[in-house]
Amino acid sequence: MAFTPALIVVDFQEDFCPPNGSLAVPNGRAITSTVNTLLSFPFPLKLATMDWHPPNHISFAANHPGCTPFVDSTLITNPFNPQESYSSRLWPVHCLQDSPGARLVPELHSAQFHAIVKKGSRPDVEMYSAFYAPFKTARVADSGLAEQLRANNITHVYVVGLAADYCVKATALDSMREGFVTYIVEEGTKPVDAEQWPEVRRQIVESGVQIISFDSPEVSRLRQI
Template sequence: MARRALILVDVQYDFCEGGALAVAGGLDVAHSLAAALRDEEFLSAYDVVVTTQDWHIDPGEHFAAPGEEPDFRVSWPVHCVAESDGARIVDELADAVRGIDTVPVIEVFKGHYAAAYSGFEGVTDDDEPLIDRLRAHGITDVDVAGIATDYCVKETALHAAQAGLRTTVLTDFAVGIRAPDVAELYADGFPAAGVLVR
């Protein structure tokens, strides 16, 4: 029997309007996801909810060196430093997640000492890889949402599919950086990788 997880990728203040790496529409996604999680019918489709967070301690070349311009491909402005306000999940969504009492919630942190775009590169508080925790819960299917479609949502979805999970990206609950890249992913990139788009 199918068991489904909802993976909420990096809905953090640094990736929303006003943050260090702001993505236009990030706060709208946070609001929409929070409302959805308070909807019993929506939540009833899931056996597990996962949140992922960039949680950088010393990620090396992932942060541009002081005085150097980031290239926005390999190096980035300082963002989502562990324990900082920018690394927090947007309050409205965090409150909705805390209010879940019908299914387990798994918190995943990634990028401690290196770049990490996929939630599957992250670990729980007790250092368990996400895929191991999902398998322990018997998860067969995942829906992926969050920020940003053309970076961390993409990598999380691709890794989920590579791990053998039936994977869907929820377009109403995801926002990207470059519209042409997002359109290409939805039209070609995701389908070619076996990732559904809904």
């Protein structure tokens, strides 16, 4: 089987990291060494994704009077198909476009990226995945990521970043659904909810995404590209 791998570093941004991030993932900065080591490998394509929200984004609890972040949810409806909707958790304001919190963390070796994919810019839908919003008909907020991977003849996708149980999970699952052999490198991600991570991890693996160790053969083969 052909092997043309891509690396996707998901949302490694200040607002998702201690000590000052408004939606800091516990120990989020601890993935830095693993991510930078992966960036040093000769992937033909290395991409970063960035949450990039407008102030009126639907996911912000502040935009829903009387609602509390982490506690309350809102119903999000497909703007092109009103019969399709889903409930989504509300969050603190985070990753506002052009804000300090939206910046990639400075310790990340950002010069290694071939491109950056911004997501979450549409105010009326939530977008955990770097590919598109989670609607089935019709597709909303397509970032063009799948087309970019195919244009570079990518066969395998390695996913790291933040957070494991939200945007990393959603990106990896959509990568797999798009037909790419997909891995999450476990040392390169951290979850929002560590207590629930074992169950979420099981669900991801059952869906067809492989969760691998940095010491695995799947990572070792990257050195021989």
